[in-house]
Amino acid sequence: MSAPTGASGPREPVRRPARTARTRAKLFDAAITLLGERGPAHVSIDEIAAAAGVSKGTVYYNFSSKADLVAKVLESGVDLMEERLRSIPDGSDPVDRVADMVGRALEFLAEYPSFTRLWMSEMWRPASQWQTELSALRDRLLSLIREGLQAVARVHDVDPAVPVEQLAVTLMGSTMFAGLSRDNHGPALERDTAVAVVMTAVRGWVRD
Amino acid sequence: MSAPTGASGPREPVRRPARTARTRAKLFDAAITLLGERGPAHVSIDEIAAAAGVSKGTVYYNFSSKADLVAKVLESGVDLMEERLRSIPDGSDPVDRVADMVGRALEFLAEYPSFTRLWMSEMWRPASQWQTELSALRDRLLSLIREGLQAVARVHDVDPAVPVEQLAVTLMGSTMFAGLSRDNHGPALERDTAVAVVMTAVRGWVRD
Amino acid sequence: MSAPTGASGPREPVRRPARTARTRAKLFDAAITLLGERGPAHVSIDEIAAAAGVSKGTVYYNFSSKADLVAKVLESGVDLMEERLRSIPDGSDPVDRVADMVGRALEFLAEYPSFTRLWMSEMWRPASQWQTELSALRDRLLSLIREGLQAVARVHDVDPAVPVEQLAVTLMGSTMFAGLSRDNHGPALERDTAVAVVMTAVRGWVRD
Amino acid sequence: MSAPTGASGPREPVRRPARTARTRAKLFDAAITLLGERGPAHVSIDEIAAAAGVSKGTVYYNFSSKADLVAKVLESGVDLMEERLRSIPDGSDPVDRVADMVGRALEFLAEYPSFTRLWMSEMWRPASQWQTELSALRDRLLSLIREGLQAVARVHDVDPAVPVEQLAVTLMGSTMFAGLSRDNHGPALERDTAVAVVMTAVRGWVRD
DNA sequence: AATGAATGAGCATTCATTCAT
DNA sequence: CATGAATGAATGCTCATTCAT
Known part of the structure; x- marks a missing residue:
């Protein structure tokens, strides 16, 4: 099930946005599911990263904190x-x-x-x-x-x-x-x- | 403001020494407030104990676990x-x-x-x-x-x-x-x- | 080699100070050596705890942070x-x-x-x-x-x-x-x- | 205040394009200040790069490692x-x-x-x-x-x-x-x- | 020559839980 | 009854480093 990535769109006109966009989409997808099922407090960043198929560091490269991701x-x-x-x-x-x-x-x-x-x-x-x-x-x-x-x-x-x-x-x-x-x-x-x-x-x- | 300890009803053999009852009441009071304000995940047993004016051990003497307390x-x-x-x-x-x-x-x-x-x-x-x-x-x-x-x-x-x-x-x-x-x-x-x-x-x- | 635990003395007149005092002394000893050898930044709390023969949690039970311990x-x-x-x-x-x-x-x-x-x-x-x-x-x-x-x-x-x-x-x-x-x-x-x-x-x- | 880049001497084959020289100078400048103020362990490569106005990759293009830069x-x-x-x-x-x-x-x-x-x-x-x-x-x-x-x-x-x-x-x-x-x-x-x-x-x- | 996205090991810190007293 | 010292697993976050572009 895909997450409501909705209004993210083509935000930055930078050089390599495609990769970033894909990464973020994967993270949104994984996050929404896990967060909804168990609540933010019972989902670790590790789990979200794993579910999204990226490394933990990548989560933090794209979101400033867990709270930011949830928000x-x-x-x-x-x-x-x-x-x-x-x-x-x-x-x-x-x-x-x-x-x-x-x-x-x-x-x-x-x-x-x-x-x-x-x-x-x-x-x-x-x-x-x-x-x-x-x-x-x-x-x-x-x-x-x-x-x-x-x-x-x-x-x-x-x-x-x-x-x-x-x-x-x-x-x-x-x-x-x-x-x-x-x-x-x-x-x-x-x-x-x-x-x-x-x-x-x-x-x-x-x-x- | 006191917590809705009310209807706990005649659940336990009533002749529990008064001390316990008071301790529990204090804990309920403290717990309800903190849990409601920040959500269970963001309240530690330490905080609840401190707010209730008892030691951490006492919480575990009265409730089998954090989940139990919340429940x-x-x-x-x-x-x-x-x-x-x-x-x-x-x-x-x-x-x-x-x-x-x-x-x-x-x-x-x-x-x-x-x-x-x-x-x-x-x-x-x-x-x-x-x-x-x-x-x-x-x-x-x-x-x-x-x-x-x-x-x-x-x-x-x-x-x-x-x-x-x-x-x-x-x-x-x-x-x-x-x-x-x-x-x-x-x-x-x-x-x-x-x-x-x-x-x-x-x-x-x-x-x- | 024992650390300069010096002026710590019988600080708190609490109930079970002996245990605490011993724990702290062990931590001071371990900390001083490691910190001096490699510098605070290159010594982890894990190492200090291990060297002192206590668990990591114990370090934090006794000192509020790494900086506090160093200080x-x-x-x-x-x-x-x-x-x-x-x-x-x-x-x-x-x-x-x-x-x-x-x-x-x-x-x-x-x-x-x-x-x-x-x-x-x-x-x-x-x-x-x-x-x-x-x-x-x-x-x-x-x-x-x-x-x-x-x-x-x-x-x-x-x-x-x-x-x-x-x-x-x-x-x-x-x-x-x-x-x-x-x-x-x-x-x-x-x-x-x-x-x-x-x-x-x-x-x-x-x-x- | 400029960093003591001075005597780096005729270490590298002098005909290195000017760009590199300028980049290095900027990095030296930024590094010296930050490293001195907070100590190597408390300064990240990101910060140095940012202070020098270059990207993180550039630091590694010019120095083989953080230790190398400090040295x-x-x-x-x-x-x-x-x-x-x-x-x-x-x-x-x-x-x-x-x-x-x-x-x-x-x-x-x-x-x-x-x-x-x-x-x-x-x-x-x-x-x-x-x-x-x-x-x-x-x-x-x-x-x-x-x-x-x-x-x-x-x-x-x-x-x-x-x-x-x-x-x-x-x-x-x-x-x-x-x-x-x-x-x-x-x-x-x-x-x-x-x-x-x-x-x-x-x-x-x-x-x- | 330079960049920025991605990585993953490492680490400080928190916290529910246990237990001797 | 109650306590406080100790624990260790879990977790958020940082950061040096790599690499495709």
């Missing part, structure tokens, strides 16, 4: 997820668009269960810890959801007692728990059913 | 939360009872933010890891929610496309994310508003 | 040397007392050649590095020499163009180089001859 | 110092010539404090270590001093109890300590005073 992996995962959620075609009813977002998110979570677990367990740590702004990553996704909900609020009559901001947070929670639960119990749950379950909240919010 | 802490937290959620008076409309549960859960999460964070990041780990049945703990809470929802389904017309089982999972997700978010952003969000936000899902489910 | 070794060596130089009986002519000091210093250097080399190579490092005040250690010895010279100046007519302060520094240099040289070329050089050579400077200073 | 730096420093001390005009009283040597040495040490510190801390290491013959370097300087002293002995009545050989060693020690001390305490000490202090030993030796 970069998390970041690239969120990049990729965001990209997917952003690419939803305009036009349909805002509620359908939110449903689409939820569906795509669930797909993504099913595709990268390791990322999901990793993201889940790091997400709410006091921001300081993995120096990257985990909260910034979180906020990027939350903004996306919020925007979707705001679009809904613009064309529908919604419960004014429910702050969009907060609804976005709970929606994110529902989606992630649904995704993790699906992963845990096998593909028992249809994608559409899962979406329906999560969307229940949106339907309860809209009062038309 | 016991998690377990006692879930015990306490469960107890609180169970003690909801009968009689009112099932929807109100679910709302009450959500409210109490949010209160609990606010009271023990460290436990919340710890629980959150361990919750979805492949069950093997901390040998305790993390999933068993999860299921105990999920059952509670499920029962609440089933009671709702018994007296209300609910969306048949939404499996109660799954709705319970997403409700748990919403609640925990709401709780964590509240903790992160200060007490900005009123308890009742938070409850309303989470309950949106239930309202969307009920079709009366 | 403590240096300190205890200087302690011991100072002690020896201080114990010179009063009464004789100040010049003889200085000669006595030089002689004892040379003896000490011959006794602990490893310490000598270590001390020599660390002595003039920019004070910051081994956080201990290396310069403080240096100054302790310099003060001793300076006092000896001042006593000389009090009863003899000395060259006023030569600051005592500076003469002390050069005397220290002569002595250490003489000591190292003696160590390098075997015991070829008699103690008394070596003293005479170093004392040449004092004799040139006194103009009676 | 070459040391060697070229001693070369330069020796050159300066040799160029003292004949004619005057041998004692004055020795004083002149001491003065020039002190000047040199003040000019290249980094070299001084490096030289000082490596000087007395068991010869094996930096495979260069450190002792050979030392001996070159000692010979110079010895010759100066022998000239003195030829025209003056000197203390026969003091072997010239040994006096040379202590003179070297005095001079280096004086130099280092001057560097440490700022230029507080006049050159001439410093010379006078060191020369005290010679004056004590001459009995006219």
Whole structure:
């Protein structure tokens, strides 16, 4: 299973970037899987290096520290997820668009269960810890959801007692728990059913 | 702030000298805070012992291993939360009872933010890891929610496309994310508003 | 050869100090030898532990870091040397007392050649590095020499163009180089001859 | 401040492209400073390369190993110092010539404090270590001093109890300590005073 | 002549765990 | 009950060195 190397792209216009890019991709792949399965603390750099087929030194040549590697992996995962959620075609009813977002998110979570677990367990740590702004990553996704909900609020009559901001947070929670639960119990749950379950909240919010 | 040592229940032959009980309480307190703040992997037994004001040996006199300590802490937290959620008076409309549960859960999460964070990041780990049945703990809470929802389904017309089982999972997700978010952003969000936000899902489910 | 564990003494009145004291002594012994022979950078903690017959962890149980160990070794060596130089009986002519000091210093250097080399190579490092005040250690010895010279100046007519302060520094240099040289070329050089050579400077200073 | 690259002499076939020469000079400069400040063990090739503004590979293109670089730096420093001390005009009283040597040495040490510190801390290491013959370097300087002293002995009545050989060693020690001390305490000490202090030993030796 | 990516051995340090007292 | 000294396996990280380009 390939890791969400997403937005890394052709970053440096240097002389021998191909080699580096390949190395990094291999590391991302290996890292995401291991980190997600056992959690950062229970995976050693040695293991990641071995899984990626490079030497330990190479990890440190490409990432400044273990924390940096974890952060970069998390970041690239969120990049990729965001990209997917952003690419939803305009036009349909805002509620359908939110449903689409939820569906795509669930797909993504099913595709990268390791990322999901990793993201889940790091997400709410006091921001300081993995120096990257985990909260910034979180906020990027939350903004996306919020925007979707705001679009809904613009064309529908919604419960004014429910702050969009907060609804976005709970929606994110529902989606992630649904995704993790699906992963845990096998593909028992249809994608559409899962979406329906999560969307229940949106339907309860809209009062038309 | 004291840790949720509460419901450890009459697990051990009660006539354990008082000293032990006090020692354990101190350890639970210290452990819960540190573990929640930084995650089990980033807290050493030394630190916990120091924070509890006992020697390292004492930790091992009272718990068989670090994993055991973490498991016991998690377990006692879930015990306490469960107890609180169970003690909801009968009689009112099932929807109100679910709302009450959500409210109490949010209160609990606010009271023990460290436990919340710890629980959150361990919750979805492949069950093997901390040998305790993390999933068993999860299921105990999920059952509670499920029962609440089933009671709702018994007296209300609910969306048949939404499996109660799954709705319970997403409700748990919403609640925990709401709780964590509240903790992160200060007490900005009123308890009742938070409850309303989470309950949106239930309202969307009920079709009366 | 035993290390200059000197002033460590019965430091802590704790419960089981004997074991600790013995462990530390073994470590000092092993450390001084290895550090002096190859320099701190070329001796690993593993080696020191092995030479002392303890485990690596024990080193860290007793010293907070490698730098700390080096610093403590240096300190205890200087302690011991100072002690020896201080114990010179009063009464004789100040010049003889200085000669006595030089002689004892040379003896000490011959006794602990490893310490000598270590001390020599660390002595003039920019004070910051081994956080201990290396310069403080240096100054302790310099003060001793300076006092000896001042006593000389009090009863003899000395060259006023030569600051005592500076003469002390050069005397220290002569002595250490003489000591190292003696160590390098075997015991070829008699103690008394070596003293005479170093004392040449004092004799040139006194103009009676 | 430029490093004492000076006397590297006509070692390599002179028609080495200018580029190499410049590269080496930059490396010498960077190396001398860093090595002196922190000691060889605490300076990495990366740092030296960076400070010299070249890539790491370039260091290895120009020097066979780190030890080689250190050795070459040391060697070229001693070369330069020796050159300066040799160029003292004949004619005057041998004692004055020795004083002149001491003065020039002190000047040199003040000019290249980094070299001084490096030289000082490596000087007395068991010869094996930096495979260069450190002792050979030392001996070159000692010979110079010895010759100066022998000239003195030829025209003056000197203390026969003091072997010239040994006096040379202590003179070297005095001079280096004086130099280092001057560097440490700022230029507080006049050159001439410093010379006078060191020369005290010679004056004590001459009995006219 | 120079570079930078990759390497892997080496090392300081941490930490759960044991055990004699 | 409790402690603190000791352990040793595990691990993050550094760095001299190599080599294809």
